[in-house]
Amino acid sequence: MIGRLGFLISIALRHLSRRKRQTVVAVTGVAVGVGFFLAVSALMVGSQNDFIDQLIDAAPHIIISDELRSPAPQPGTRTFREGAVELHGYKIRTEVRGIKDWQKIVAAVDAIDGAIASPSLSGGVTLRLGGHEEALGIVGVEPEIEARISTIEDQLRVGHLRDLETTQGGIIIGEELANRLGVRVGDIVAATSSSSSARSMRVVGLFKKGQTQLSSGTGYVLLREAQSMLGRPFIINRIGVKLADPYDAQRVAQRIEGQFGYKAESWQERSSDFLSLLLTRNVIMYSVVSAILLVASFGIYTVVSNSVADKRKDIAILRSIGFSEADLQIVFVVEGIVLALIGVVFGWLLGTLLMEILGSLRFSIGGEDERIPLDRTARQYAIAAAASFAAGTVAAWLPARKASRVDPVDILRGAM
Amino acid sequence: MSGILEARGLGRMLPGEPPVTLVSGVDLTIQPGRFTTIVGPSGCGKSSLLYLLGLIDRPTSGELLFEGREVSGLTGDERARIRLARFGFVFQFHFLLPEFSALENVMLPIQRLGRLTHREAKARGLELLAGVGLEDKQGKTPDRLSGGERQRVAIARALANDPVLILGDEPTGNLDSHNSARVVETLRTLAHEQGRAIACVTHDPAIAAISDIRIEMLDGRVERVVESDPA
Secondary structure: OHHHHHHHHHHHHHHHHOOHHHHHHHHHHHHHHHHHHHHHHHHHHHHHHHHHHHHHHHOOOEEEEOOOOOOOOOHHHHHOOOOOOOOOOOOOOOOOOOOOOHHHHHHHHHOOOOOEEEEEEEEEEEEEEOOEEEEEEEEEEOHHHHHHHOOHHHHEEEOOOOHHHHOOOEEEEEHHHHHHHOOOOOOEEEEEEOOEEEEEEEEEEEEOOOOHHHHHHEEEEEHHHHHHHOOOOOOOOEEEEEOOOHHHHHHHHHHHHHHHOOOEEEHHHHOHHHHHHHHHHHHHHHHHHHHHHHHHHHHHHHHHHHHHHHOHHHHHHHHHOOOOHHHHHHHHHHHHHHHHHHHHHHHHHHHHHHHHHHHHOEEEEOOEEEEOOOOOOHHHHHHHHHHHHHHHHHHHHHHHHHHHOOOHHHHHHHHO | OOOOEEEEEEEEEEOOOOOEEEEEEEEEEEOOOOEEEEEOOOOOOHHHHHHHHOOOOOOOEEEEEEOOEEOOOOOHHHHHHHHHHHEEEEOOOOOOOOOOOHHHHHHHHHHHHOOOOHHHHHHHHHHHHHHOOOHHHOOOOHHHOOHHHHHHHHHHHHOOOOOOEEEEEOOOOOOOHHHHHHHHHHHHHHHHOOOOEEEEEOOOHHHHHHOOEEEEEEOOEEEEEEEOOOO
C-alpha cells in the first residue's frame, strides 16, 4: 500500500516537474496567500492579545466587592419566609458596608493553585494644600500583596509601592494631580475625610501620565492608614484576585460568588463589550484571509485541471494497462497537495520575513517607544498550513475526479 | 479446445437515438499459444471487439469468460486488476508516457502491481528491453526514440507482468514494413515459443496471412473464422 502510494506520488511529481512554469505560478499563489495570512493574522492576533493583556492587567482578574447582585433580604423576611402574614414597612436594618469574614474569602482564594488575593479598602478623601482642594479616591492596600496582583508598580514614574510601608503616612498620587497641587515627591499634603480630622500625608510616589484614572483621581496608601483615615477599622470592601490562568477567571468568579454571596466580577464580565468587538474583528480577519487562500487554491485548481486535460491520453494508457480509477485520482490529488505543500513552505518563509519587517518597525506613542505587537505562535503557521492543504486538496480533487472518470475507450477510439 | 478468453453472444451498443450497434452476437475463443488476428473493413467493429476482450469496455449483451470465469460483471477495480496482472496491451500509436524514460515506461505496470522490489523491477525492465533489442535506449524518453523503437518499448511494457494474453490494436499500423515485420515476428514468437495468447486487430493482410486464427468481421458480426493448420 505504501509502495503503491509512493509510486503514484512519483508519477505526480514527474508530471509537475514537466510543467515548471505553471507549477511556479500556482506555488507562488499559495505562498503569497500563506505569507499574507501569517502577516495579517500576526498583526491582528498580536494586537488583540496585547489589548486583552491590557484588559486583564488593568485591574485584578477578579474583583470581589462588598456589593450583592440583589439586595439582601431583611431579617423579618428571612425569619418568616413564606409566612401567612406579609410584613412590610418595618425599620430597615442598617448593614455595615464592607466584606464580612473577608479573611475566609482571602484564605479560600489563596487555596486555589497560583491564585493571590489582595484585600483593599477604598473611599474618598479631600487633599488640601494651601488654598487648593482636590477630591481623591484612595485605595488602602498591603503593598507586598498588591504588587503581586496588579501592574500598579509598572505605572509608577517615581517611587515604589513598598515605600508606603517605610514612610509614615505615605501616599502615592498621580503626576497630573501632583502638578495641579504643585507638589513633588517628599512634599506633605493634608488629607481629610468625612469621618476623620485632617492628617498630613507625605507623597512617596507618582503615577505616570496617560493612565487618566491613576494619574489624576486615585491615591494609594497603606490598608491600615486607609482604615483609620476613613474611620472603618478592620474593614475592607474589595478583594482583588490574580489567577495563574486569567481565562479561568469566569469560572472562579462564579464559584466565589456562589460560595460567599458577594459580587465577584471577572475581567471578562467587566469588559464583555470589548470582547464581543474582538469577535467581530476576528470574523472580518478570517473572512479576508480565507478569501486570499481561496484565490490561491484557484491556482492549484487551474494547474491540476490543465494537467488532467493535457494528460487525457496518458490517463487512458494508465487505465488500460490496469491502473484503477482510485490510482488516477490519487495521482492528481497528490499534484495539488504537492503544490500546496511547496506553497506553504515558501509562504511560511514569506510570512516570517513580513513579520520580521513589521516587528522591526518602531514608533512612538505618548513618548513611549513602541513596537507593533505581533503574534508569532506556531498556531498561526499551523492554521495557514491546514487551510492551504484543505483548499489545495479540494481544488485538486475536483479535476482529479474528472481524470478518474475518463473512459479509456473514448480516448483510444479518438486516437485511431 | 478451451481458450483463455471466451465470448458468447457478446454485443456492444451505444445508447442514443437511434442506438448504434458496434458489436453484436460475437462468439469466439482466444487460445493460448496461438496468434489470432481480427480483420475486417474500417468501422466493422474490430477495435470495439478488442476493447471488450481486453476488459477496457463493458459489453451490453452476452457474456465473456476469462479462464472460465464471467468477467463482464466485475467491478472496475477487479477488471483493472486483471488487465494489470494478466493482460498486455499494444496500441497502434505507441502510447508511452512522455515524461518517463523507456525503462520507466516498461517498469510502470511492474511497480503498480507491486510484487517486485524497485531493484527487481528495474532488472526485469532491463531484461524486457533487451528482449526487444533496446537495452541501450533505456534512459531515453519517447520523443528521442524512433517510431519502431517506441512500439518495441510498448511491447516490452505489455510483457511487463508476464501476461497470459496480449492484445494488439493495429500494432504495426504506424510502422514501415521493416519495423512492422519485426514487431509481427516478436508477437509470433511470444505465442509459439512462450505459449501466450495473442489477439491483434489489423487490416494488414500480410499479418493476417501468417496468423494461426483469422477472425473476419463485418458490420459488428463475426463473418468467418479461418484457422490455418498449425505448422
